[in-house]
Amino acid sequence: MNLAIAEFGAKSRLRALLEHFSQIEDPREPWRVAHPLPEVLLLVVCGTIADGDDYDAIADRGEAHLDFLRRLLPYDHGVPGGRWLTLLMNRLDPLVFSACFTAWVRETWPDRSDLIAIDGKTSRRSHDRAAEKAPLHLVSAFATTSRLVLGQEAVGDKASSFSLSSRSWPALGEPEGRRCCPPSSGRL
Secondary structure, three states: OHHHHHHHOOOOHHHHHHHHHOOOOOOOOHHHOOOOHHHHHHHHHHHHHOOOOOHHHHHHHHHHOHHHHHHHOOOOOOOOOHHHHHHHHHHOOHHHHHHHHHHHHHHHOOOOOOEEEEEEEEOOOOOEOOOOEOOOEEEEEEEOOOOEEEEEEEEOOOOHHHHHHHHOHHHHOOOOOOEEEOOOOOOO
16 A cells, blocks of 8 residues: 555545555455555456456456556565456455545545435346246445445345435435435336
8 A cells, every 4th residue: 555655645545545455354364465456446446437347357457457456556476367356356245345435535525515326227037937036136336526325235025225225325325415316116
């Protein structure tokens, strides 16, 4: 983290990001770590922001921009491959990761008022008729000004999205200065 602080100063967005992500525990055994967790998390965030659709694309983008990444953190062993990223990221607690990322966004852009769009989607082919399992219904909150997904939650059925949007305000922060556009029943 010292390279990032020297490069971008004491109050940089990068330093804030790394500080928030330092709350995530590394599930690996310390003696087996070739790629420190801050390097991995920075790679994943940068790759995702740069429109990486999966971990293979994120790893490829990291390889292509390794010089840039090394300006921020050492990356002594280069960047990990896509399969390795998948395995590690699946071991991290998604709620802790989401909370750290959301806290960073709030700290970095505290005064931006947003229009928050609430949208619901049903994942195709996610049902299991033999087990009588319904398809996966997801409700997302999207900050339109910041162009960030603030949260995403699975709901039991399409009708649950309306109750979820009112329950989720505490997770999104205070609603003052924000307007909510709930999903229309036709879109769900």
